[in-house]
Amino acid sequence: MSMRNSLFQAKQTEQSSKLVGQQSWRARIRSRWRSFVIDSILVIGGVALITVLIAVANLYPQIPTISFAYLLLVLALASLRGLYAAILASLLSFLAFDFFFFLPPYTFIVVRAEDLFTLVVFLATAIITGQLALALRHRIEEANNREHEMRLLYEQAQELAALQERQRLARELHDSVSQALYGIGLGAHTAREAIESDPEQAKESIDYVLSLAEAGLAEMRALIFELRPESLASEGLVAALARQVAVLRARYGLTVDAELGSEPDISLEMKQMLYRVAQEALHNIIKHARASEVVLRIAKREDEITLEVRDNGRGFNPAASYLGHLGLRSMLERVAKPGGTLSIESAPGQGTRIRVRVPLALSDAQC
Secondary structure: OHHHHHHHHHHHHHHHHHHHHHHHHHHHHHHHHHHHHHHHHHHHHHHHHHHHHHHHOOOOOOHHHHHHHHHHHHHHHHHHOOHHHHHHHHHHHHHHHHHHHOOOOOOOOOOOHHHHHHHHHHHHHHHHHHHHHHHHHHHHHHHHHHHHHHHHHHHHHHHHHHHHHHHHHHHHHHHHHHHHHHHHHHHHHHHHHHOOOOHHHHHHHHHHHHHHHHHHHHHHHHHHHHHOOHHHHHHOHHHHHHHHHHHHHHHHOOEEEEEOOOOOOOOHHHHHHHHHHHHHHHHHHHHHHOOOEEEEEEEEOOOEEEEEEEEOOOOOOOOOOOOOHHHHHHHHHHHHOOOOEEEEEEOOOOOEEEEEEEEHHHHHHHO
């Protein structure tokens, strides 16, 4: 029974596929015939209109002028409607030309063989122009398809970047702020239980809660700053880096030697590049370096601006594959875009030093 049902279903599927194929074939035939009918009507109407205008304006003694008028019609139809319309227009134009304006009039008799040259010119013009127009339309369609594909890829890349950024922020919130809030709740609960029996322990718990609150506040400010990229334009690069330094000190207990100086007079694109590079370098320190001391310096000279991030962590071999290599590759790409250089000095057990140098004249021209 099941075998019979499966055979019946397969037969129905085959019949439906054949029916769909026949319907699509018929639709293509109808569309093609409709196009032929429209082209024929346009050609007949165009040739008739030009013939009437030539007769009314009494231009038929001027053979080159009327030939040029028909030739313009052939060119227009070849460009707009294709090869069939152009060839049909060439034949009808020659027939109208011969019937109305060649002697003897109102006959299709060709007295001189040279008169056939007009038909040859019309046909050659129609074929060449039609092929060129067809090739041009194909190229335009391919360009439009490529543009559409590029637009789709760009939109997908934007969606992927937004998704990755949301995931990163979610991890940051989970790893830092949520843990800080949990620690605050635990410390407050401990302080409440010990406030009468052990005031010293209660005081220590309150101090612990205050430190976690300060760390969570600094972390939230840094995350909010990342969610509002326009803050970099309004608050500046130095303020943005100072927020990152505050997070390192309050949340992770690192000793940070920050020499940021005054706000550098550079383009917003340059500030965004330096901020993202410094942010990635500090993130790698937190995640991989196991450092206790960090140095962050930014300095602007007449011809270049430099950024230095150094730590006393466990270091790594820059030539080998390592954790965080994708982040360093991203930093290299960011720095190379405005024509800068990024150097990495590190060895196992000797910490890491990342130095960025960007020529100001070149960077301003490219940004």
